[in-house]
Amino acid sequence: EAGVAQSPRYKIIEKRQSVAFWCNPISGHATLYWYQQILGQGPKLLIQFQNNGVVDDSQLPKDRFSAERLKGVDSTLKIQPAKLEDSAVYLCASSLGRGRNTEAFFGQGTRLTVV
Amino acid sequence: DQQVKQNSPSLSVQEGRISILNCDYTNSMFDYFLWYKKYPAEGPTFLISISSIKDKNEDGRFTVFLNKSAKHLSLHIVPSQPGDSAVYFCAAPRGAGGTSYGKLTFGQGTILTVHP
DSSP, rough: OOOOEEOEEEEOOOOTTEEEEEEEEOOOEEEEEEEEOOOOOOEEEEEEEEETTTEOTTOOTTTTTEEOOOOGGEEEEEEOOOOGGGOOEEEEEEESSSTTTTTOHHHHOOOEEEO | OEEEEESSEEEEEETTTTTEEEEOOOTEEEEEEEEEEEEEOOEEEEEEEEEETTTEEEEEEEEEEETTTTEEEEEEEEEEOOOEEEEEEEEOOOOSOOOTTTSSEEEOEEEEEOOO
């Protein structure tokens, strides 16, 4: 079974530029999550999708971050404009559904460096 | 508000000895806990979990203990192996009943190094 795919693996941009990350979840997984992991901290949930609808985006900085999940499969996370403090690893995860017996599987992440 | 805390940033143990990683939580509504393991340049992978109705769960070399009164859990690895060297995260599903195990509050992580 293929895992969660993310691209690119690494990205370096200057502050105020825009950047986009892509995620392809495990086939059949209805729920998709984006996490931000700053160095030395645990991952922090940014947004949760159920199929193509947003379930929870309460911790997404909506003034600069946006995310979409077209057709309930792939998802993109965008930052515009980027700030230095956005430097982090962005992790995508997916799970079968919203029930409690649905483990989440993580992708390898995209390491973003804002200079 | 750090609801899940791992106060030890790092732990170093000798191969064959026991590794004990600790985690504290503040939210008494948490009723399920997971441990994830993360190698460099990889995403976290699920390791072991425990429900609040239990005080111990064992899977091979890995055992998780839960002390609800102290709001404390620990992960024991016996015997430790060099391949266990990784970052270990404690996590709890956010929200009450029915919340997916993917919507997680993570601790800061503990870097475990097992020396040959």
